Amino acid sequence: MSKLSKAVASEADLKTIDGVAAGDAEVLEQLYQDYYPMVLKMIVQNSGTEDSAKDIFQEAVIVLYDRVRQGDFELSCKLKTYIYAVCRRLWLKQLGAQERVFYDVESYAELIPVEDDLARHREKDRELSRMERALGELGEPCRTIIKDFYILGLSMQEICEKFGYTNADNAKTQKYKCLQRLKKLFFAAIR
């Protein structure tokens, strides 16, 4: 790989990255078709199974997603190289302390540092799983009300009708209580 092409990410790769950020199913499918066989080969050659390859690849895509969503992501190499490096790192970590010889299948793929990205991903993962847990504990109908209002952006009037509250004020009160509870659950987990 020459220095020149290394500096500039290709048009197609940038498009793919945008697609990943938007959660475009077609782009994800293409991602699988293009890069999964390579990852599968690497993992199977290094004492892994097809199932672990599936898991690792999925996680790598989420790493990429997290990284892209943060907005300051700049691809410094081929997307293929990036995905390979992430998967390799993830797999090595899963192999853990086992002192195994690791064979790189893509000999041209130089190893780019992905440790930072993985650390950020782990941090994000922690935060978000905390949120997920808090939401899980919140229970119905609070969860749906919160989702409808803050994520789907429904108005209080619509929520009032959907849940059959007598007036919008009641709904507002209900939503406020739910939010307070969610916050309490979320921050309780931090401490």
Add this chain to the structure above:
Amino acid sequence: MMNEHAFTQQADRYLNGEMDSTERVAFEQYCHEHPEVAEQLAQHRLFLRQLKEQAARAAFRETLTKVAADYHAPVATNTDADREPVVLTLWNRFKVNALVAASVAVVAVFSTLWLSGYYKTIQTTTSNFSALRRDMNTVKKNVNAQNAVIRNINSGQKGDPVGHFGATGFLLSGNGYVVTNYHVVKDADSVHLQNNKGESFRADVVYTDPAHDLAMLYISDSTFKALKSVPYTFKSSPSELGEDVYTIGFPRDEVVYGQGYLSSQTGYAGDTTAYQISIPVNPGNSGGPVLDSRGNVIGIISGKQTGIDGASFAIKSEAMLKSISAIAVDSLESKLVINKKNSLNGLRRTEQVKRIQDYVYMVKVF
């Protein structure tokens, strides 16, 4: 100072951009004046961002899982489909080979059957009619052994050639026209006639009539001397049932006399051009004359029905005369005159046979 409920409402509106400019300014002013409120707002904003991120990520993960399932699914079903009908996949793979092999086999089988003469055999075995030419191959071995002995004695002199088939024929006229069965001379390379004295003459097939199973030969050998006119006549009117008939022929290398009676006016399978006669006949009798007690030739032995005793068939001489009348006279080398004068009538049977013998030949086909 507003309570928390009111503040949350205000903050949501502020963050969603639902406030107009005056409200906005007032809210910002308020936050600015109360640092603890500002902090609360920041925290609220962060919290909501995390909430949204979580939702987005959950949605993404869902999409990804679906895509992954879709991507891996067809592989899984494919292997299932491959595993289940092994026979089907094998068939699909080797269909063309199988068809080619089958057609080659079919062609090979039928061509082998055809080449080995199977169909001809079928034709003859499905019919109960058995043509009475004598297959010499069975006696060939003995004859070969004999020939070997003779050769030893004669030291280098060649023995008699051996015929593949033997049958009987008899003269139509003294100048060398002989009649026999078509099945005898069919496929013949050469035909030789041997009289009761052991003299052998070469003969040409001058006329064949496969429909009536008749053939006419002409003795073309220079050593043949024309005989007196034949002693028998040919009867063209039908003979009666129960008529006493006899034949002489060569079922073996010696002339054999056979006697019987006319048992039916029709031949095999209702053939009106033949009689059924009850004379024990054997392979080699084919082409022999059938005579009545007055010395008229009434037919020519042609075959017998297998599986039924005493059912032999003779082609009527009427049919024979009709058949040879179709020969263009010009095509013959010497004139064919059918004898009209019977010199056997009134003679005793032994005398008749003695006279006839000179006119009956063993037909040897090579």
